[in-house]
Amino acid sequence: MAALAAAATALSLAACGSSGPSAASSGKGLTMWVLNDQTTIKESVEAYNKDHPDEKITLRMFANDDYKQKLRVAFGANQAPDLFFNWGGGALEDYVKAGKVDALESGEVDLPRFMPSVLDSATLDGKFYGVPANGITPVVLYYNKKVLKDAGAEPPKTYDELLTAVQKLKGEGVTPISLAANSKWPTLMYLEYLLDREGGHTVFEKIAAGDSTAWKDPAVTKANSRLQELVEAGAFGGNASSVGYDQGAATALLHTGKAGMELMGTWEYANLVKAAPDFVEKDLGYVPFPVLPRGKGDPRNIVGNPSNFLSLKAKSKNKSAALTYLKDYVMNDAQIDSFLATGSVPPVNKLESKLASVKSPDNKKWLTFVYELVRDAENFQLSWDQDLPSDQADPLLTNVDKSFLRQIDPEQFGVNMSKAAK
Amino acid sequence: MAVVAGTPRPAAAPKTRPPTAPGGRRGLSGLLMAAPALLLFTLFGLVPLGGVVVLSLTSWDGLGAIGWAGFGNWGGVLTDGATWQALWLTVKVMVISWLVQTPVALALGLFQAPRGRTRAFLAVLWFLPLLLSAVAIGLTWQALLDPSFGIGATPGLHWLAEPLLGSPDLALYTVIAVIAWQFVPFHALLYQSGIRQIPVSLYEAAAIDGAGPVTRLLRITLPQLKYTFVTSSTLMLVGSLTYFDLIFVLSGGTGGPGTATRVLPLAMYITGFQSHDMGRASAIATLLVVFGLGLSLFTTRLSGFTRMESQQEGL
Numbered sequence: 077m078a079a080l081a082a083a084a085t086a087l088s089l090a091a092c093g094s095s096g097p098s099a100a101s102s103g104k105g106l107t108m109w110v111l112n113d114q115t116t117i118k119e120s121v122e123a124y125n126k127d128h129p130d131e132k133i134t135l136r137m138f139a140n141d142d143y144k145q146k147l148r149v150a151f152g153a154n155q156a157p158d159l160f161f162n163w164g165g166g167a168l169e170d171y172v173k174a175g176k177v178d179a180l181e182s183g184e185v186d187l188p189r190f191m192p193s194v195l196d197s198a199t200l201d202g203k204f205y206g207v208p209a210n211g212i213t214p215v216v217l218y219y220n221k222k223v224l225k226d227a228g229a230e231p232p233k234t235y236d237e238l239l240t241a242v243q244k245l246k247g248e249g250v251t252p253i254s255l256a257a258n259s260k261w262p263t264l265m266y267l268e269y270l271l272d273r274e275g276g277h278t279v280f281e282k283i284a285a286g287d288s289t290a291w292k293d294p295a296v297t298k299a300n301s302r303l304q305e306l307v308e309a310g311a312f313g314g315n316a317s318s319v320g321y322d323q324g325a326a327t328a329l330l331h332t333g334k335a336g337m338e339l340m341g342t343w344e345y346a347n348l349v350k351a352a353p354d355f356v357e358k359d360l361g362y363v364p365f366p367v368l369p370r371g372k373g374d375p376r377n378i379v380g381n382p383s384n385f386l387s388l389k390a391k392s393k394n395k396s397a398a399l400t401y402l403k404d405y406v407m408n409d410a411q412i413d414s415f416l417a418t419g420s421v422p423p424v425n426k427l428e429s430k431l432a433s434v435k436s437p438d439n440k441k442w443l444t445f446v447y448e449l450v451r452d453a454e455n456f457q458l459s460w461d462q463d464l465p466s467d468q469a470d471p472l473l474t475n476v477d478k479s480f481l482r483q484i485d486p487e488q489f490g491v492n493m494s495k496a497a498k
Numbered sequence: 499m500a501v502v503a504g505t506p507r508p509a510a511a512p513k514t515r516p517p518t519a520p521g522g523r524r525g526l527s528g529l530l531m532a533a534p535a536l537l538l539f540t541l542f543g544l545v546p547l548g549g550v551v552v553l554s555l556t557s558w559d560g561l562g563a564i565g566w567a568g569f570g571n572w573g574g575v576l577t578d579g580a581t582w583q584a585l586w587l588t589v590k591v592m593v594i595s596w597l598v599q600t601p602v603a604l605a606l607g608l609f610q611a612p613r614g615r616t617r618a619f620l621a622v623l624w625f626l627p628l629l630l631s632a633v634a635i636g637l638t639w640q641a642l643l644d645p646s647f648g649i650g651a652t653p654g655l656h657w658l659a660e661p662l663l664g665s666p667d668l669a670l671y672t673v674i675a676v677i678a679w680q681f682v683p684f685h686a687l688l689y690q691s692g693i694r695q696i697p698v699s700l701y702e703a704a705a706i707d708g709a710g711p712v713t714r715l716l717r718i719t720l721p722q723l724k725y726t727f728v729t730s731s732t733l734m735l736v737g738s739l740t741y742f743d744l745i746f747v748l749s750g751g752t753g754g755p756g757t758a759t760r761v762l763p764l765a766m767y768i769t770g771f772q773s774h775d776m777g778r779a780s781a782i783a784t785l786l787v788v789f790g791l792g793l794s795l796f797t798t799r800l801s802g803f804t805r806m807e808s809q810q811e812g813l
Contacts, residue, residue: 174561317664
């Protein structure tokens with residue numbers, strides 16, 4: 077019966093005309109799936125293929141939006157790639173629990189070279205299920221120096237300073253903070269930081285551990301009140317809900333001077349360099365998320381995506397080749413240099429000497445800021461939508477959006493989420 | 499074909515059954531001719547549909563083992579307020595789309611039916627949206643409607659700088675407007691061909707009897723378009739019941755702001771492929787099939803389409 081249902085689903089999926097994963101059945105070689113912006117990984121695969129002409133990696137690159145769905149379907153249909161790009165956290169846990177991913181021995185892939193706080197996101201019950209393969213991307217507050225100066229505002233260090241800056245920017249007729257609320261996950265970043273600053277990182281740790289009642293913690297309500305307070309103060313202007321992140325409008329608002337600030341992951345730096353190099357040189361500033369007065373959280377805590385990971389499919393026929401790639405080609409010297417050159421901090425230990433040798437002063441200043449932010453952080457919280465089991469991601473994002481739109485009261489958010497988490 | 503044509507049938511007696519002796523041959527050949535379509539429909543329509551109904555009674559995350567869930571998914575879906583909200587939005591999209599698209603399509607069809615170079619040129623011009631993919635249309639409109647960088651940024655058009663897709667009150671209507679932009683050309687084409695099929699002799703006879711243009715429109719054109727109207731309406735209603743791609747793109751894949759544009763097909767997709775609850779998503783899918791089937795049967799029955807009565811008897 078189950079087989080019939082599975083066959084029927086496979087059939088209907090095939091009927092949808094998806095191009096489908098083409099298993100590299102021709103001879104030896106392994107397959108690998110990553111996102112299409114991972115040019116550094118692409119270079120390392122090319123280097124590997126040059127050295128191993130008889131056991132090549134076939135790399136397929138995907139757009140962000142449908143990648144997770146494609147991967148899931150491929151695993152469900154037993155057509156998964158040998159190595160796959162992921163975010164760690166709850167989504168990876170789904171695959172591990174279903175027995176679809178192999179654990180990696182520390183020695184096999186030389187894990188001690190990576191930052192422990194980053195490895196945490198791909199660790200389950202003391203076993204490692206992924207090798208960090210991307211830069212560290214905590215969320216920071218970017219600002220446009222010129223816009224802030226024209227409005228007589230200072231880059232905010234505390235929440236009250238943030239509110240003051242919002243008022244001044246509003247007085248100048250610019251959008252105080254650029255937010256791509258249409259995509260929903262950028263709004264979530266505020267709640268993640270506000271809860272951490274308000275109640276400390278333990279509140280969400282309880283939630284992530286499966287305690288659904290922890291959503292009703294007073295700190296969750298307070299964090300939502302703060303978010304709504306910012307909305308009410310006009311911090312995000314009137315159009316945030318029309319702005320989607322993927323179209324680049326949120327980024328453009330900041331560098332065209334139509335907005336004063338933007339809270340975003342450190343990947344935004346590369347986007348800004350690409351879109352407006354002059355702006356990055358002259359007017360780009362960045363600070364950690366402001367401190368909440370009387371908040372319980374450590375102000376050095378950060379949220380974001382510690383890294384992305386490459387994980388190994390269970391029972392892969394090409395395991396030894398895959399391990400060779402993970403050990404010798406991921407975060408080797410050349411790749412670390414390549415990441416640094418694009419303004420991205422690789423999650424490896426002892427990076428100081430490498431940082432010191434970066435040539436461009438702007439880039440060096442930025443890389444040092446991110447590196448020290450991560451190094452000094454007491455806790456690095458993975459984005460909630462990645463950390464929670466994947467069936468809670470949609471209720472989470474929907475309720476965050478409703479809280480942002482003030483369609484629900486601050487306390488209703490926790491009530492709804494604790495219901496969804498059961 | 500020759501077998502069918504070989505059985506002469508009196509045109510005036512559609513309801514009497516054909517004689518039995520050749521009827522056996524007719525049935526066999528009819529079956530043979532229907533076989534390819536029937537086979538494809540069974541393979542790609544009925545079998546997956548059966549699979550979906552079975553899946554709706556299971557719990558499956560798309561990865562692990564499939565477990566039996568009985569009617570748990572159904573209970574969950576039917577008692578969830580979100581399902582009913584999604585259904586309400588779907589009905590709204592359906593009804594408003596029909597109300598908006600039908601008059602516009604009919605008017606355009608009336609305009610472009612007579613031959614003429616200007617009319618043909620204009621018809622081609624507004625046929626263009628139909629050639630574009632829904633994703634391209636979605637992304638284009640999203641960019642156009644962006645309050646900061648879209649049309650609203652043009653001097654003189656600042657009144658358009660409203661969060662049309664971002665306001666929970668306006669988003670659904672904006673989506674309906676874009677859907678209309680995409681599909682009106684198709685329905686205009688249907689009406690155009692419907693109008694061109696009306697025999698000129700009818701108009702000539704009416705003109706001799708002294709009927710003016712308005713009378714001709716009301717007494718000849720509109721009644722003659724009855725079946726075109728039924729076809730167009732059925733396509734519109736059932737089409738918007740399952741409409742997905744444009745709404746997906748316009749709302750950034752989330753059915754937002756909040757859940758303001760989360761129609762039933764979108765809810766199904768999010769449940770199945772983002773929350774990975776295939777059982778529950780299948781229950782929603784089955785619900786959609788039932789509604790869609792009921793709706794098509796209802797519209798065709800109501801309009802007498804199945805009776806296939808001639809509109810041009812005596813001509």
